[in-house]
Amino acid sequence: MPVLPGAEPYRHDGGETGVLVCHGFTGTPQSMRPWAEYLAAQGLTVSLPLLPGHGTRWEDMAVTGWQDWYAEVDRELTALTERCARVFVCGLSMGGALALRLAALHGEAVSGVAVVNPLNRIHGLAAQALPVLRHLVPTTKGLVGDIVKPGATEVGYDRVPLHAAYSLRRFTQRLDGELPQVTQPLLLMHSTVDHVVSPADSARILSRVSSTDVTEILLEHSYHVATLDHDADRIFEESYAFFARLAPSLGKEGTATGG
Structure with missing residues (x-):
């Protein structure tokens, strides 16, 4: 199945400090690529994977679940830790939740966490109905594109598969119990007005x-x-300053020139 234009994964081979960047539910690497490219330009090694079931059509996502999405970022983290002396994790929305679980389960292998509008639970009455509703209705309206900036668009699905949404709900319930295991430095950035995540x-x-x-x-x-x-620029700059504070060698590695 062809990947949507702009939804391709992104990787950059930089210095000894690595960053794993995780996109959100029904979204794609496109929403995170400017952040990933900014970090790459500062000399970091960057991995921005495309999560299973994402970036093609919603029917592909309907047969995946949180275990698939988490397994992908877990593999990418392992690859980065083999390549880099120090690794950070970043994420938007569900990607933030995935990043937090990586930190909870991998301990010292993760040097710090930077998340934007991280997801913690599925709210509302519809969430309570998901166990039954998913068998009756295949999809609901999409979540992508909650952006103020004129002309800015997000590549992702215009429908949410309810089987996947139910799996996401189960994931957030599991993660909530694991959050006390997160001990790493944490940079949490969140919007004062957010129509997707409370x-x-x-x-x-x-x-x-x-x-x-x-x-x-x-x-x-x-x-x-x-x-x-x-x-966006503030997110990029604050995250890099956060990483540089925790990995002082960053400023000495020089900047990357490739893509």
Whole structure:
């Protein structure tokens, strides 16, 4: 099945510091590529995978679940740790949740976590109905494109497969119990107005993790897909400063020139 234009995975072979970048539910690497390319330009080794079932058609996603999505980022993290001396994880929305689980389960292999509008739970009455509803209705309206910036668009599905949404709900329930295992430095950036993920999710995550080095940044000029919105440059710069503080060798490695 052909990949949607712009949805291709992205990798860059840079220095000894690596970053794994995780996209969101029904989204694609396109929403994260400017962030990944910015980090690559600073000399980091970057991996931005396309999650299983994403980036083609929603029917492909309907037969995947959270175990598939997590297994993909877990493999990418292992590859980065074999290549790099220090590895960070980043994510948007569900990608943030995946990044947090990597930190919870991999301990010292993850040096720090930077997340944007991370998902913690599926809210609303519809979420409670998912166990039954998914057998009656295949899809609901899509989530992509929650952006303030004129002309900015997100590549992703215009429908949400409910089997996948049910699996995502189960994943968030599991992750909530694992959050106390997150001890790494954490940079959490979230929009003050978000039509996809409740700001309460960020508050819940901050209250559950065991990290003592925590930075919270409010994004006041963006909606959910802040990595493509007015606050994108701030996200990129704040994350790099966060990584450079934790990996002092970053500034000495020089910048990358390739793609």
